[in-house]
Amino acid sequence: MTEFRFSHRTIAVAIAGFALVYLLGAYHLPDFVAVDVPVQPATLPRGLGYLLLGLAAMLYFQRAEQAEEGTATGETATEQPAEADEVGLGRLRDTRLELAVFLVAACLYVALFAVAGFVLATAAYIASAVWYLGYPRHLVTVLTSVTIPLAAYIGMSEGLGVSLPNGPLPF
Amino acid sequence: MDTLTQLVSGFSVALSPENLLFVFVGVLAGTIIGILPGLGPMTAIALMIPIAFGMDPTTAIIMLAGVYYGAVFGGSTSSILLNAPGIAGTVATSFDGYPMARDGRAGKALAVAAIASFVGGTVGVVGLMLIAPTLSKVAVSFGPAEYFGLMVLGLTAVVSLAGKNVTKGLISAVVGVIIALVGIDSATGTLRFTFDRPELYEGIDFLIVALGVFALAEVFVLLSRRGHGGAQGGVTSLRLSKREVRAMTPSALRGSVLGFFTGVLPGAGATVASFLSYSTEKRIASDGDTFGSGNIKGVAAPEAGNNGAAIGSFVPLLTLGVPGSGTTAILLGALLVLGVQPGPMMLEQHPGVFWGVVASMYIGSIVLLILNLPLIPLFAKVLNTPKAVLLPLVVVFCVMGVYGLSFSVFDLWLLIGFGVLGFLMRANSFPAAPLILGLILGGLMERNMRQALQISGGDWSVFVTQPIPAVLLGLAAASLLPTVIGLIRRRRERADREREVPAA
Numbered sequence: 001m002t003e004f005r006f007s008h009r010t011i012a013v014a015i016a017g018f019a020l021v022y023l024l025g026a027y028h029l030p031d032f033v034a035v036d037v038p039v040q041p042a043t044l045p046r047g048l049g050y051l052l053l054g055l056a057a058m059l060y061f062q063r064a065e066q067a068e069e070g071t072a073t074g075e076t077a078t079e080q081p082a083e084a085d086e087v088g089l090g091r092l093r094d095t096r097l098e099l100a101v102f103l104v105a106a107c108l109y110v111a112l113f114a115v116a117g118f119v120l121a122t123a124a125y126i127a128s129a130v131w132y133l134g135y136p137r138h139l140v141t142v143l144t145s146v147t148i149p150l151a152a153y154i155g156m157s158e159g160l161g162v163s164l165p166n167g168p169l170p171f
Numbered sequence: 172m173d174t175l176t177q178l179v180s181g182f183s184v185a186l187s188p189e190n191l192l193f194v195f196v197g198v199l200a201g202t203i204i205g206i207l208p209g210l211g212p213m214t215a216i217a218l219m220i221p222i223a224f225g226m227d228p229t230t231a232i233i234m235l236a237g238v239y240y241g242a243v244f245g246g247s248t249s250s251i252l253l254n255a256p257g258i259a260g261t262v263a264t265s266f267d268g269y270p271m272a273r274d275g276r277a278g279k280a281l282a283v284a285a286i287a288s289f290v291g292g293t294v295g296v297v298g299l300m301l302i303a304p305t306l307s308k309v310a311v312s313f314g315p316a317e318y319f320g321l322m323v324l325g326l327t328a329v330v331s332l333a334g335k336n337v338t339k340g341l342i343s344a345v346v347g348v349i350i351a352l353v354g355i356d357s358a359t360g361t362l363r364f365t366f367d368r369p370e371l372y373e374g375i376d377f378l379i380v381a382l383g384v385f386a387l388a389e390v391f392v393l394l395s396r397r398g399h400g401g402a403q404g405g406v407t408s409l410r411l412s413k414r415e416v417r418a419m420t421p422s423a424l425r426g427s428v429l430g431f432f433t434g435v436l437p438g439a440g441a442t443v444a445s446f447l448s449y450s451t452e453k454r455i456a457s458d459g460d461t462f463g464s465g466n467i468k469g470v471a472a473p474e475a476g477n478n479g480a481a482i483g484s485f486v487p488l489l490t491l492g493v494p495g496s497g498t499t500a501i502l503l504g505a506l507l508v509l510g511v512q513p514g515p516m517m518l519e520q521h522p523g524v525f526w527g528v529v530a531s532m533y534i535g536s537i538v539l540l541i542l543n544l545p546l547i548p549l550f551a552k553v554l555n556t557p558k559a560v561l562l563p564l565v566v567v568f569c570v571m572g573v574y575g576l577s578f579s580v581f582d583l584w585l586l587i588g589f590g591v592l593g594f595l596m597r598a599n600s601f602p603a604a605p606l607i608l609g610l611i612l613g614g615l616m617e618r619n620m621r622q623a624l625q626i627s628g629g630d631w632s633v634f635v636t637q638p639i640p641a642v643l644l645g646l647a648a649a650s651l652l653p654t655v656i657g658l659i660r661r662r663r664e665r666a667d668r669e670r671e672v673p674a675a
Contacts, residue, residue, distance in 0.1 A: 004395070004598035011599055015342060022349065025364060032359040038629030039621045041361040048349055055342045062338060089398035089559055102394055103591070106566055110583040113570065122567055129563035133398075144560060152571060160210065160218055162575040 012060035023049035117167020122149035181526030197237025205245020211258035212242035228509040233531035255386035260441035260477040267469025291475035292536030294427035295482025315622035320643030322616035328450035332604040347609020370581040383589025391594040398558040419471040430476030434483025441480040448476030
């Protein structure tokens with residue numbers, strides 16, 4: 001993940017930029033004048049904007065600590081030996097490109113979700129993603145990509161009453 | 172003695188073969204539904220109500236209690252195995268549950284969750300039995316100022332969830348509160364940061380953010396490591412060593428008590444309870460610095476807390492007829508349809524029903540343990556799925572959960588956005604837990620603060636002149652002290668070291 005790690009200063013500048021835009025938005029929020037209210041709707045957002053600016057400044061002047069990597073709660077990133085069948089997911093050498101491909105695939109899935117319907121969009125997404133990530137047993141891939149969307153669709157719509165988009169399919 | 176006799180009679184009803192069968196059905200159905208993100212106890216109970224209609228009221232209540240427990244446990248299962256918390260109350264479980272699964276201890280993590288849930292349920296039932304009427308009076312006396320104090324106390328958990336870099340933790344928490352403020356301002360009806368998108372008027376649901384920054388971000392992280400790391404299958408023994416049982420027992424007991432008392436208060440009981448239990452345990456444990464990397468206590472405390480709170484939320488329901496949460500509101504509806512009217516007169520006029528409900532909750536808790544412990548190896552088999560298949564399935568799982576919540580494709584785009592944000596946060600060591608805490612508690616805190624000030628006519632001293640808010644805010648300040656002192660000490664030590672190096 002080192003490709004996506006930025007220096008404290010870069011992050012601090014990005015956060016400060018976001019805080020400034022947020023503050024601008026907070027100052028554009030109208031005051032509520034219909035009745036007298038002790039705290040206006042914009043009060044807390046403005047406070048949060050300044051707080052974020054202050055924290056960004058603190059981060060800017062903070063030295064990078066190697067030790068902090070992976071110490072936050074729930075974020076421990078212990079590298080572990082991978083199993084033989086798991087080594088080398090994907091096809092591209094550049095991790096950034098690999099992630100971009102996966103992200104675009106997820107975006108396409110979402111874009112097709114309502115148009116093509118849950119079953120077709122999910123089947124196409126699972127089949128293409130599993131194949132792309134390099135799973136060698138194609139029969140399993142096909143079976144997974146057909147049975148899981150169908151089972152999920154029937155279970156959710158018939159069993160739990162949650163209607164998922166059906167797209168061109170008649171059911 | 173009278174209480175004990177009543178309880179025994181409640182158990183004699185609840186333990187009939189028919190009732191036992193339905194509690195099994197309820198727990199199993201609840202667990203399966205609860206595993207799916209977005210479908211928490213509320214949905215699970217709502218889905219089972221039509222089945223309950225034709226039943227004898229006691230049997231129906233027993234089954235619904237089983238559904239409730241099962242759904243909460245199901246939420247913990249997806250938190251532990253996939254880092255995908257389905258409901259707010261099980262977010263804290265994923266902090267140590269998922270790292271345990273990553274270390275090949277998924278079976279143990281699930282077993283600890285089941286046992287701690289049972290402990291939380293048991294302590295909760297005992298509390299409900301002994302002090303329900305007294306506690307309900309305290310719960311009613313909680314106004315906006317008191318809730319504000321409680322939310323501030325909950326937010327102080329940020330510092331213990333932040334890891335080594337408190338600044339980054341605070342930034343995460345502030346961003347969480349910023350997300351919580353999107354939507355219509357409940358006090359004035361003003362639109363805040365909705366960008367004229369009707370989809371944002373109701374705000375951004377917790378589930379979208381949680382699935383994005385935890386589950387989807389984890390998919391991106393695993394992909395960036397080419398499938399290395401992640402939860403490991405294979406070693407999924409359930410057996411806990413004596414040392415582990417000794418380690419988790421006090422944590423589970425403390426979490427249960429804290430959870431029960433927090434759960435009595437209407438509102439975000441189970442969520443606040445699980446975060447408070449987790450952060451309290453992290454602060455007082457001798458090995459608190461290992462929380463977040465798979466500490467057994469970090470699973471036991473929030474699980475006991477959220478189950479204790481689940482029972483605690485029955486106190487206002489049964490004694491006052493006031494539902495304190497969405498789940499208890501649905502249960503209230505079910506009870507009314509079944510001809511049972513909870514409220515102040517219930518204990519006097521229908522003691523049999525009251526004790527039947529208490530007994531059924533306890534039985535639901537036991538059945539959860541009996542049924543789910545053998546099922547754990549089956550659940551843990553999910554982790555044996557090859558990563559190339561599992562990662563796309565997790566994406567589908569998240570998309571399905573979010574769409575089922577709002578039926579909005581816009582929310583799916585938000586999910587992907589939060590997934591990217593979560594990944595960038597992980598890559599740059601920003602903890603996601605404070606963001607979730609800020610999101611859940613930030614909005615509640617603001618609402619209660621403004622309501623309190625509205626009532627007091629804008630007098631800010633209301634937070635320090637009334638005893639309960641003053642005590643809660645004092646506790647919040649006191650809980651921050653060790654962190655502040657630690658930071659100052661670390662800074663001094665670093666300065667000393669730097670002075671020594673040039674001298675050498």
